[in-house]
Amino acid sequence: MHGSINDAGAPLTLEHISRCFGDTMALDDVSLSIAPGEIVCLVGQSGCGKSSLLRIISGVDTADSGRILLNGTEIAGATSFVEPEDRNIGFMFQDYALFPHLTVEENVAFGLRRLSRREASASAAEVIGRIGIQALSGRYPHTLSGGEQQRVALARALAPKPVILLMDEPFSNLDRGLRERVREETISTLRALGTTAILVTHDPEEALSVGDRVVLMQEGRVVQVGTGYDIYDHPNSLYAAEFLCPCNRVEGIYRDGRVETVLGTFPARLGLPEGGKAFACIRPQALCLSGPDEGLPAIVVNRSFLGEIEQLLVRIEGVADLLRLRTTSRVDVKPGEPIHLTIDAGGVLTFAAA
Template identity: 40%
Template sequence: MPNQLTLKDVSIAYGDHVVANRISFSLNVGEIGCLLGPSGCGKTSLLRAIAGFEPIQTGTINLDGKQVSQPNQHLPPEQRRIGMVFQDFALFPHLTVADNIGFGLHKLTRQARTERVETLLNLIGLSEARKQYPHQLSGGQQQRVALARAMAPRPDILLLDEPFSSMDSDLREQLAREVRHLLQQDGITAILVTHDQNEAFAMADQIGVLGNGELHQWGTGYELYHQPADLFVADFIGQGALIPGEIIGPDQIRTELGIVTGQIAADHIQQNTVDLLLRPDDVIHDDDSPLKAQIINRAFRGAVYLYTLKLASGQLIYCLVQSHHQHNIGEKLGIRLEAAHLPVFRRQ
């Protein structure tokens, strides 16, 4: 499948301050990507560079096989066939829903424009609201209209800059899934910028984790969670604890919790003394297990409790337990390990 977007060794700087350092990744046609990271990591600057609003100091950006950016030369934004959805949606308050969606279709015939608007109204489920104005819509409905307006001209790629940031976390995740479905139905390649990992997991096929201007890892949500490339990714994605371990075989690590068996990253095999990342779902509640750990904290998460457990050495680990099993702080909880992947890092 051909690449729709390719960044190779792209750097962006404001004066002497480098905000993105030699970033490389690519997206296939119809794929949804995400730039994920904390504030100030360079993700929005990269999005603006892809759109043509920021120059780059090194590298190249290619769209649909055409080079659009290199140092001291780039194609203007209006010639890049890019759609954008902004944080505030930027809908025109004086235009109806239908007219907002059709705003960028002035080059089409009236019939073609009407058909495209009708198709998108049906796609976003707002046919009945075609004559309403933005202020008459809910936040989620405004989001869908903004998305449809950006999709209307069939851009080569759609850029979404923190489009759900003004909404609560449950609605953000729901809308991310809805937007993914809409983009897939229309076959549009897209890239999302967010600091919310659940939003990224719900929407993206490929996710790039950025920190301090560096791309730490580009991969699926599964790979980022279970096979983090470094400690930054391990810490930023999900929750977990690092425990000391010693590699004693190709798939075995000796720890305070006993010998753990699973897939170890090959490039760490020669280093015997490591820190092993244990996720809460690697630690299984088992009342019959001889292995016990003391509960020092618990957090109710609806279907589950997240328990913070202290081992005999004082080491802390985490465990998810179904919430109908309620245990009190100070109790000893029986546990066992089930970890298919064993992310290991150099001992800190």
């Protein structure tokens, strides 16, 4: 189930949203409801429909079918359409879209044009204070760092007190270290204000760490919805498992409630007939180095130091593809050397072959 339809009290409800561009189905029967104060992450491969859905929610684009409710009121449907500027929906763009000729305070106040100048200035000052950028008020965007521009964009989006805030890859233009810090500050601010938000990202780690719920999309469809823990620990498809974490896919046969592979036999509940084709999806951290007298023999093909972890690519006889092993321990092995591995069954997922 992709979220209850027409949930009472939901700031945003999407019902059966579909959108085609020529022969391409950008969105295919998407239904979802967002709870008050909830931060939901839309995640999936490029072109899966994440940004298209945001554009339709904001009113920049229209759906071919379905309807959208904001606080229980239909704002888009077969016979209704509320203009974007009248929806009270905030939008943060990937490039921030700050006006270069306006100061920070003027940028933040820009969306408050329906208020008097005094009221707009007071509202802008309030949100600037909440986000902690008072020292930037009189500066212009070109004098700000990327992180500072992002905070100004957040303040501008929040100033009108939107029913919901839409964020399209808001941190992707920042360097990694700054990205994590600004992301944490932004999410902390949204939670402190009780802001309902949808964040689009292509980064599964970002989605898992930020979202109260994660919505995984594939080719215009919602394929799984749940908490980060839910969809990581219990992916409902091979696509979900491999998108959320690099996996070692090994072919097998389903027999008597197990998937039999050249690497071992793993418990499975797949509903397949006996002898049906299946896959074991072995997460890199489930491959463990063992002593020379136990486990599976393998040959190291490549070793990479990734900071917190070390990664080995290994070859095992009978397995077509190289296997990826990740460990937080330091390993003293070189390409071409033999090693032995055991498999932690808790890190193995099983799926029916398509």
